[in-house]
Amino acid sequence: MTMSVFLQVLIVLFAYFLIFYLIAQFLRNNSIVDIGWGLGFVVVAVYTFLVSGNYDLTSILTTVFVTIWGMRLFYHIIRRNWKKPEDYRYVNMRKNWEGKIPALQAFIRVFMLQMTIMYVVSLPVIVSNSYSNIGINVFTIVGALIWIIGFLFEVSGDYQLKKFKKNPDNKGRVMTDGIWKYTRHPNYFGETAMWTGLFIMSIPKGLSYITFISPLTMTFVLYFISTKVLEKRYEGNAEYQEYSKHTNKFFPWFPRNRREDI
Helix, strand or coil: CCCHHHHHHHHHHHHHHHHHHHHHHHHCCHHHHHHHHHHHHHHHHHHHHHHHCCCCHHHHHHHHHHHHHHHHHHHHHHHHHCCCCCCHHHHHHHHHCCCCCHHHHHHHHHHHHHHHHHHHHCHHHHHHHHCCCCCCCHHHHHHHHHHHHHHHHHHHHHHHHHHHHHCHHHCCCCCCCHHHHCCCCHHHHHHHHHHHHHHHHHHHHCCHHHHCHHHHHHHHHHHHHHHHHHHHCCCCCHHHHHHHHHCCCCCCCCCCCCCCCC
């Protein structure tokens, strides 16, 4: 496949996010963009897999991995947000955009921004599915193992948190047990690990000087933006502040007695 696949994917993603944008404006709920996040990666993976005609082990594993992760995330978020009002983050954005054409601000700063991030993060998927290689190799094995570890972190973290919240005795409390004992954001770390694994799998296909941007972008967004937004909600929570003194913010490690976010 020629380099035009990169343009094709960009066009597909633009159409995909435009649909979500129009629905969001009709419902006056920009948070539905979160529902489309995981599913968008599935669209990229399946599209590039089908149009490339390249069915080697790396492209098959890449498509399967992205589809499993993306569909699971899609299901998880749609269950969490279904029939609920607009998420507080997007409500605050609307307030800040008063008098600044909120619909245009949403288009550029929410939907097009997420489209751009998705495109950059998807680069290893595009390359893995669009270029052939000689078959199984050490990059395939190491990348797949890292992806599996990341997936287990994300699934375990979400499952344990869901179970914790179901217990009425835990209302208003902070989850500090299980995998959350080793990182305050196991799902975010898991997501970073998965995209690192996909990048490693794509290395033999070439263009690694471009695709390495994918895990770097995902790590930057999750570590410096997503965790910051989430933890801002706990600024006045004494239990969470104590928890943060002993538990790494992102990368898993054993609990400690001194504060040192990693």
